[in-house]
Each structure stands twice: as C-alpha cells, then as structure tokens.
Amino acid sequence: MGSKDIEKKNGFAPIVGLKYLFKKPHTVRYPKEDLEVFPVSGNSPNYRGFHTNDLEKCIGCGNCARVCPTDAVTMMESTDVKPANKFAKTVRPVFDYGRCCFCAQCVDVCPTGSLQMSRDYIHSFHPDLSVPVADEPEIVSKAFIWRADKERSENPGYVRNETNKFDKVINFERTEPKKANPDKRKISFSKYVQIYSKEEASKEASRCLGCGACVEACPNELHIPEYISAISKQSPEESLEWIYKRNPLPLICGEVCTHQCEEACVVGIQGEPLAIRWLKAFSASNVDDYLKTSKITLPKFNGKKLATVGGGPASLAFGYYARLLGYDVTIYEAEEKLGGAMMWGIPIYRLPKDEMMKDINAILSTGINVRLKTKVGKDVKFEDLMNSYDAVFIGVGNSKPMTLKIKGEELEGVMQGLTFMHMVNDGSLKDLKGKKVVVVGGGNVAMDVARSSVRLGADVTIVYRRRIEDMPADPEEIEDAREEGVKIVEMGVPVEIKGEKSAQTFEYAVASLVKDPSGGRPKPVVDEKSPHVTLSVDYVIAAIGQTPSIDFMPADIQQKIGFDGRSVPVDEYGRTKVKGLFCGGDASNSRQDIISAIASGMRAAKGVEMLLK
C-alpha cells in the first residue's frame, strides 16, 4: 500500500479488525504452553537467569565481584567447600538478586568457568505459614541473597562457549618471548630468551585480571597486579616503582625467578598463565636508574653499623632495606665479586653478568660498604664482627654439597654441581668436547649443569630417581634442556661409579615408584629384581642439593643458635637465638631461591629495626 493510499480516509477500513474476534490470542498460557520460536521448550536456550557455581571448581579469586557493575556480588567465607588447588581461597561469591542486573559479565570473566547462568528465573517461594508476619522480611531477604551452587546446573542458560576463543573475554594465550632455536643456542653461552618489546609486554600485561592470587604465592608478596597494570598502561617507570618497593633485584628476578606467582595465576587454570617473570624483566630493563625512578630519598646515617657475612641476594636485600632505615652496612664477601650463588651458580645464558651488575650496582649506590676477598673466619674473626657491629646478618647460602653416598665418589671426574658451575662461570673449564657427562639430580642446578655441559660440547644424560613430572626444576627449563639434546633417564637410582683413576662407568638401578601412605611424593624403591644399567662416562656431576656451612663461627655460637646441619633456625624476623645475630637466604630458608632470600633479607632488616630502635 503506497503512502497516498494509507492517507485515504475510509470509514469501513477498520472493519478488518473484526476477523480477529474469532482468532486465538497470540499470548501463550505459561507454563502449559511454550513459545514456538525457541528450539527448546521454555525460555531462550542462552537465557541469563539465576547463577550456578561449581563450588569446588571455583577458586574464590573474586573477579566476578570486581567486574559486577551493580556490586551485587560479595565474596563470603565458605569453609564447607573443598579447595580446588593449593592456591584456592575459601571465599565464594554470594549474589544479591535485589541488585543483580543479569548482564552475565561475571560469567565472562570467570577464569575457571565454574560460574554460569541457568534458564531459571522465577523467584517465588512458599513462605512457611507458621512464621509470624513480622519475621517475613527476614525470610524474603534471605531468599534474595544466596550463595550460588550447582543446584540449577541441569538447566544451563548463558554459559561461556568453550570452543570459540572469540567468545572469551579473558585472553588465555600467552605472548611468548622471542627465543633462539635449540641448534643455535646450544653452541653459545649468550642469552637466548629475548626480553619483551614494548608491544609484546603491553599485550601480555593486558591479559592480567588483577585479582592478586599471585601476590599470596610470592614469598615476598610483590605488588604484582599493580606493576602489571602499569605495563599495560605502557609505563615501565611506574611499574618499576611498584616492583622496587619489595624487590631490589628486579632484573635478576625477571630473568631467573622460580615464579611461584605463575603457578597461582588464575588465567593458568584454563589457559597459559601470565608471564609475570618476563614482564618484570621488561620493566627493569627499560629503566636505567632504579633509585631515581622509584623516587627513593636516602635517610642520613643514624650512627649504627651492621655487617653481613656473604654477598648474595639475601645480604644485598638486607643491606638495601637496612640502608633505607639509615644503617651503615658493610658486606663481607669471600669471593672477588658480589652476587654469591647468582654469580657463580647461574649460567650466563640465563643471567648475563652485566644485567646482574646493574641490579647490584643500584643497591651499592645507596652507600653500602663492600669488603671483597675477605673471608669471615679466616681474614676477619667472626667474634670481631660481633663486637664491632651493632648487628650481624648471616647470608652465606649453601656451600656444602650433599654427596651421592655411593662407591667411587672419590674418583677423578666426579664433581659437585656447584663446583662445576663455579668452574664454568670463572672460565677455568672451557671445553668438554666429545666427553660423556652424567648429571645426577632433577633440580634447577642439575639443569644448569646439564645445559652448560651441552654448550661446552659434551654428550649429557640426566639421571633422576623419580619421574620427569616430579622434578623440582622449572618445566620450561626441562623442556628447553631436552630441546638442546639433553637425555633424561627417569627412575634411575645411582649404584656405583667405576674406574681406575678417573671415572669410566656409571651404574644405576631402575627403580619402581611406591605411593607414600602419608600423602607425600611417591618414593622410588630399588629391590633385587630391579634391572641395572651401566653407562660409560667421563664425568659424573652430582647436583642433588646442598647444605649451609657455618664453620666460620666459634663452636659455642654454632651450638647456641641450634644449627642442625641443614638450616639455621630463625623466627619470622630472621632473628637467631643469639641477640644481634640475624640469618637469611638459603642458610635458613627451606625454599632456596632468590626471591625467598630477598624476602628473608627484608624481614631481617625489620628485625634489626625492632632490636636497635
């Protein structure tokens, strides 16, 4: 009908409506009849109705509560649920349906996929008639505020599409840094993982949900969401300011931290966790002057003097934070360079020395005294330190390696992992071409030894007594080592090393795993039936751990602090049982990594402040 026809006045035209007198209404009689339009009975298949939540899959990260535009979600303590993993919190979302606007943004940002919406939407209930009218508002409010559980999950409505990655608001794919290929990198000691470019870093940082699950996993509780958010804002300076508050060795940690934070990252539950470590390296490498960028003003010296024994990460962190409190710190280091295990234990393809010196020099520029090549107990007496300083911090690390306790260990060619790494790092060991090397152990030191040997031209086999997935080394390290051609033997328990003068064969038994009834890691067991394998070798390197050595102390102090041969017992502020004597780093931590050492150094600085103020 054209426009002119519509405008024509026609008194009889409305009669057309009469025929609808005899037609059925186009409303449906709910719930007896369904709308015809949907492919399923009832309402729409992706209806945004009440929430359902798999309480045991939920980890209580609180992203649903943070994204809620109407503040309808509260995280409430729910002690009756089993946590999904060791990082899961005990809080669970509780919904206030008086506020909820059913936009489903909470479903979009749920990193575990536990939170969904159902097709149920009728919010009526039968009130108990025995309840007095005055109490009804309370019942009504209880019906409106509830903890979503699996009750309605048989009727799913708006759920996240698992197959289409475009439907996911969270970006589950990690931006990998550029890496040299295994063939190229295995012939050179130069660093093979490139630090992120600005674009890569901001792309990776924009995956962060900012929930802070990582903070609790970090030994020193760095401000992780804040510094990642700053990178996403393309401001490495602001990012470093946040990092430097709790970590004075940002570039070192950015390269070689054990990154427990990434294990806790909620994005890692369904995808790849954020590369928190590489992001930290990005910030640190893009800032030249840490102290100026962090706007740190140094206080005047308060006249009190502190000494540290050892110059590793714990001592450096202790020195830095004590200096910020106004103390005059002197570091006593036995070697010719600072850095301790970082300097001599970590190969330069993972941590170039110039990067390490950048961090250390920033700390030293605050006005910390260093005495290199001064071994406490030999060049200086420990008692003199105790007398001439107000407090002493022991950060000697682990220098006494554990032995294999098998026959033939005294043979030439049998070495300890740390000794080997020291020789590689100081340049005294330059070539292993054509040699056969067996590395015993499955930690990061074992990987460093194996991969350094590969770079020196050796044919390397790692023998570990449990399975590969039980190895304490970082998974990336294991993967990279295998890419470079390191052979890994699982379930191999060393039996004997044979040889006339130097080691020639290495024998191990293939163990079977037995479950630990108390719930620990499964134990490898060797019995008479276990087959034995013999490898011909030139070197056997044991990297099965090490213990601290505090021989520089007089025996009475050793006894007083209760040293048990494995670690020095300390309280939460690093205080030993002797007044004025503090300890940190690997010597007192069970978690032997750099970030734990920094944490212990920082705590000890607080302990000093409590003692001397």
Next chain:
Amino acid sequence: MELNPLKESNDDYKYYELFIGPNHPGIEGNFSYVLKMKGHSVEEVTPDPGLLHRGFEKLMERRLWTQNLALIPRICVPEPDVNEVAYCLGVEHMMGIDVPKRAQYIRVIVLELARIASFLFGMSGLGGTTGHYTSVQWLIGDRDYILDLFEWLTGGRVYHIYQYPGGVRNDLPEGWLDKLSDFLDYLEKRLPEYDKFIFQNPIIQKRTVGLGYISAEDAIENGLTGPNLRASGVMYDIRKAQPYLVYNELDFDIPKTGDGDAFSRVLQRRLELSESIKILRQCIKQIPEGTHRTKVPNPFQFRVPKGSYYSKVESSRGEFGYYIVSDGDVKPYRVYVRGPSYSIGLYYATKALVGMRIEDVPVWIHTTDMCPPDFDR
C-alpha cells in the same frame, strides 16, 4: 500559579494549573509537564524533569569501560540497543579497533529490529491516547515477537547487553535468521491491516491531521532529528548522511511525507518501518561468514587512549549521540549523552503545546514519540 478562592477578581478563576505527570496515561515515562490552562486551552508549558534522573553520566565515570555496557541500555527503555552501539562505536574509534564485517551486519540487524520494535511501541501509544485500544493490543503483541527473537539472540528480553567493543558477545544462533525471516513475512502481512485499522480510521485522522504543525524551519532551528524532522520535509538521516556500520552497502530509501502535522509524523514512522524490513531482508541475504568479535583486552585492563570522540547513531527517535572523553585510564573521564527527545520533549514542547486543547496534548506527545529517559537521565 497559586489559586486563592477568597480573592474576588475573575482572573484567578479563569486560569488554573494542570499537572500532567507519571500518573497520567497520556504521558510517556516518568516525566511531567505543568500546564497553565485557560479553560480548555494551554497558555503556558513548564516541563518538570527530575523524576527520572539517575545520574547516568556521573555513574559512567565510576565504572569500567565495559561495565558501562550494562548501564547504558537503561537510558532508553523502548530502544536500548542504540545506546550500546553508539557507545561501542565511539570506544572502538578511539581505540582503533576494526570490527569484523559479520559483527557489523549483526549490529545492523539488531538496530533495525530494535527500530521496528520501537516504532510498534510508539504507534501503540497513539492508540492509547485516542481511545483506540485494540491497536495497542495488536502492536504490543507483535512487538513481543521481536522480544522473543532478542531473548534467543542475547539472553535478555529488554536489556540485551549484547554489544561489546570489537563486535557482539555471541554469534547468531543456528536457525535464528530463518525465524527472523518468518517474522518479517508475518509482519509484512500485518502491515496492510494496520494501515486500514489505524491510518485510514476516520477517528484517528480526525484527531491527528493538522495537529501540532511543525514547519521545516522550526524543526531545524529547534534541533529536531529523526522522523519528527523528516515529517516536516527535511530529509536528514545519519544512515544516509554519514553512513556508519554497513549502511552504505544496503539499499533503502527515506520515505517522504512532509506535511509536518501529527498524522504525518506517525505516517513517517509507519513508512520507515517498511524500509527497515527491506534492510533486514538484505542483511539476511548478505551477512558474511566469519568471526563476530575482535579480541580486546579484558575488562580490568581495558584502557581507551587519551582523546575524545562524538559518535552518533540514527535511532527511531533521531540522532542518538555519545560524546566520550578518555584520559587513558580504565574508566571514562566523561561521557555525555545526547538523547534525541531532548530537543522536542524538553524545549520545543514549551512552544508547540501553547494554544493546544487539553485533549490534544497527549496525542501530540505520543505522535512525537518522545522518550523522556533519554534527556532526563
């Protein structure tokens, strides 16, 4: 004006004050006019906004960029999608995001479907104010079929919260386009019945023809947009003048009525409804395969670069604009909303209603199809 019955002057009894507010069936939404009446005719009009004010623009400054998507549809209840699309277009422009072609077609489908729903809803208001109640039932009933389609597509009936910077939240469900096609067939069959029942109806014509004439100059001067402007003969439509999304790939006309009275304003909507059906049919045919969304940062890291942008969309009521200012943070610095009903409902009404008879006021309000929430935010 206060009345004092003890005063003897006749003038005080000649004038009285009439409040047309939310309790009056003839007004749209929770809005009100205070009319100074002389007998049957209106002497002076004072719009009385505030009942609907929720401070949307301020609320937006306190929410994340993507959280706002759950808030802004509430600015215009009968046609919420224009808000989402205008906001997303602005954010995408500032961030430099490319939207996939499929998502753009889906957006056009959603916008045109919402336009039809809004036209049906608006025309039903005319039935309500003229006592022609059967047409209300018909039009609202047919609008419900659109809401069913929306429910299937988005998961919500009225507030769809379906747009997202970079595209739309879900792809079209399987079979949805067939159902849309079925609905369009049904609606096209119904249109001649509407024409006979409503537009050729002598009662409706008597009430609307010649009422509230707006000249083209007046319309331009007072900033009217949309069908109200086009009914006065000014052929301005953003879809044609500054095509956004994929409107330049679609073939449609802007119908011309040009009388400028209440009847032509309703007729303009009725004819544009036919054009919307035409657009939808083309979209069903032309929609390409592909993704419906570009990957954007998650809501917590969603930052819009520093700058400002005014994005506008042709809604069923006229130009719906969003002026967005960002300082580079995760929340907007300022969002200003330009509702299309602002010029006619708040401003032009004070001139247009003067001299009108009291029973014509609701008819005039409904033929302008104003939506007070979009200016009383």
